[in-house]
Amino acid sequence: MWRMAMRRNESLTPLNLSFEEEEEEDEEEAAITMSSHFPGPLLPSVRRPTFPQRDWYFPSNIPLPDSFASKPEQEEEEEEEENHNENHKNSSLLASCASIIQGFKFNFNTNTMLALTCVCCATYSWVVHNKAHELEEWLAKAEGDVWLGAPTQMAAFHYGAALLIVIVALYWLKYVARWKKEGHELEEVAAVNKRIAYRVDVMFSLNPYAKLLALLMATIMVIGMGGVALYAVSEGELGDALWLSWTFVADSGSHAEREGTRPRIVAVAITSGGMLIFAMMLGLVSDAISEKVDSLRKGRSEVIERHHILILGWSDKLGSLLKQLAIANQSLGGGVVVVLAERDKEEMELDIAKLEFDFMGTSVICRSGSPLIMADLKKVSVSKARAIIVLATDGNADQSDARALRVVLSLIGVKEGLRGHVVVEMSDLDNEQLVKLVGGDLVETVVAHDVIGRLMIQCALQPGLAQIWEDILGFDNAEFYIKRWPQLDGMRFEDVLISFPNAVPCGVKLRASGGRIILNPANDYILKEGDEVLVVAEDDDTYAPGPLPQVRRGFLPKVFSPPKFPEKILFCGWRRDIDDMIMVLEALLAPGSELWMFNEVPEKDREKKLIDGGLDLSGLENISLIHREGNAVIRRHLESLPLETFDSILILADESLEGSVVHSDSRSLATLLLIRDIQSKRLPYREAKVTHLRQAGYSHSSWIREMQQASDRSIIISEILDSRTRNLVSVSKISDYVLSNELVSMALAMVAEDKQINRVLEELFAEEGNELYIRPAEFYIYDQEELNFYEIMLRGQQRKEIVIGYRLASAERAVINPPDKSIGQKWSLGDVFIVISQE
DSSP states (O other), X not given: OOOOOOOOOTTOOGGGOOHXXXXXXXXXXXXXXXXXTSSOOSSOOBOOTTOTTOSOBOOOSSOOOHHHHHSOHHHHHHHHHHHHHHHHHHHHHHHHHHHHHHHHHHHHHHHHHHHHHHHHHHHHHHHHHHXXXXXXXXXXXXXXXOOOHHHHHHHHHHHHHHHHHHHHHHHHXXXXXXXXXXXXXXXXXXXXXXXXXXXXXXHHHHOTTHHHHHHHHHHHHHHHHHHHHHHHHSSSOHHHHHHHHHHHHHOTTTTTXXXXXXXXXXXXXXXXXXXXXXXXHHHHHHHHHHHHHHHHHHTOSOOOOSSOEEEESOOTTHHHHHHHHHHHTGGGTOOEEEEEESSOHHHHHHHHHTTOOOOTTOEXXXXXXXXXXXXXXXXXXXXXXXXXXXXXXXXXXXXXXXXHHHHHHHHHTOTTOOSSEEEEXXXXXXXXXXXXXXXXXXXXXXXXXXXXXXXXXXXXXXXTHHHHHHHHHSSSSOEEEEEOOGGGTTOBHHHHTTSOTTEEEEEEEETTTTSEEEESOOTTOBOOTTOEEEEEESOTTSOOOOOOOOOOOOOOOOOOOOOOOOOEEEEESOOTTHHHHHHHHHHHSOTTEEEEEEESSOHHHHHHXXXXXXXXXXXXXXXXXXXXEOOTTOHHHHHTSOGGGOSEEEEOOOGGGTTOHHHHHHHHHHHHHHHHHHHHHHOXXXXXXXXXXXXXXXXXXXHHHHHHHHHTTXXXXXXXXXXXXXXXXXXXXXXXXXXXXXXXXXHHHHHHHOTTHHHHHHHHHSSSSOEEEEEEGGGTOOTTEEEOHHHHHXXXXXXXXXXXXXXXXXXXXXXXXXXXXXXXXXXXXTOEEEEEEOO
């Protein structure tokens, strides 16, 4: 194989370097690389010094010069390699500089020439137009008619030529790019069209009116260019041409009367541009309407309301809460309730429509969003709401309370400030102090789970108390109100008690003690200036103090309160606050009482859970715990318990089913029916009762009658979450029940309307202080004694109690705040009275 030894021509200058030289250098390097694989050339190539046309030639019969032949081959190759490296560095640097200079020169010259050409053409056309206008004015003063079309058309032609050059220049600039050389590669910089597209994209993204402005600019350009074109091809003034151009754009049929080829071509072009513009306008309007409708449908629009109630979150209590708020606003002709939840707006509205409840003028507005995002809070006018209700989420109690804490922090961070107070539904009593610490006086908390647990114990010890709490907490009947009455200043509370024909006073809000509310104050307490009166009334505008009635004071019957006896209570199910319920029972029951706990939690784990909850098992003195493990919906498990011996049975909503309202209620209802059926079969008089019922023709419902008879022997309190399950329980009349979700919703609505009521509810629900009690009539009256309700209230004062209602022996429901307090009636010892008392 022939070896080619190539040398650089010394006559080349660095400025004449090209890509061909680089290719030759690459070939030379390749040849050197190949030489390492071969032993050497057969015939070395030499340089021909006498032939400038050819740089290299192969050896022939021509003799070699002595200098060339005498030089060692190895030294020649080393010298050649050094020269090659040095020349390569210089040539690369110079080539890069030359390329940059040439590119800059090309771009600079091209852009400058185009810009200067546009400016010169525009200036020249403007000068020609001015001269034509001066010539027109001069000829107008001269005598005779002179046609001025030629100079005018000439000026229009120059205008058109300038415009055409500008368009060509812009089109050319579209493809002008800068080039940069790095080594042996060329990298293309972003072209002008890409940069323009990027800027337009950014403008459309950041400016909400960019589309409208672009459409306006396009319209102006079409009208302006069309007017100039019409001015060039027809007679008349420029203003008239611009007006015609506008008419062609606005009405596509107005160009039909144009005459001449060139005016018609221009008119058709303008009309086509107008059609395009109106198509763009139609698309823009359609998109705007679609975006607005979609925004309204998705709940992204801002709520413009004042003095509304804002509900943050979504839970099973929302339906009952909306119902209570609607009833509360009925006297005002309705109100506005705004719901902000992380759900689709259409789904929320559909679920609210399924409630099938008359909102009585109250409007419910739903918005999709998160209460943790400040923009979503501003969207629902959080700073203008008169009350904000934060609902607890379903699931883990600690996670729900943690989320409630974050929501409170978001509300406190509202820059505009909050006009109303915040009502937070808590799931665990242990987390209440942290939320109050963060929220301060702005936040009112309602610990739903613990309240229901204590209420169930009160209802188990006093049958019928659940219905009374429904009447007091709900806005359907009587509820608590606080108001100042200056005419009562200086009066004793004993006289204030009988001063309201349509209300029952039960407490005083002390101005001197910073607004502290005292329930059931002493008879000799004198109202001071600034004190407010707490009453139980039907509505806030239905009561007012009147003149003192003439009421005779009687004497109480000499009846002693019966001593407490040990009781036997059964808990079916496991609640996370069961340790608090045990401590309440420890405070209320007599020594020697038994508490049976029947659930699926392993017995070895119960003690650990109770201790972790804060219960001191060694400190229980009045009750003893008896554990049984089993499933409350399996009959054989229940039959292992002495169900006929319990004084009270509490069917709890199990902790494992709190997330599912339907499953929890189904389980409670099944447990209730099984317990009553087992009790009815264990009664000693079962056979006689069954025979009597069958003879009377009630064989198809004998099992209900048997369970009703069993219900007279023991009290069963069922915790019901869904209000629809109430109908199934109340129809059979075999059990009392506690509507936990509905009672909590009532409490939230009441505190939302007046946050002061929360102090009253906290004391009434606590195991200490004043509570609601059901007292037998023998404590206040003699059998068949005729008294009015004012007289009974004064007798209650002698026992340091406030009587707020009664239930007759023949009635199924209690009457709170009787309407005719001055009308007397006969009372029997089977009647009961509802009182507020400390014990």
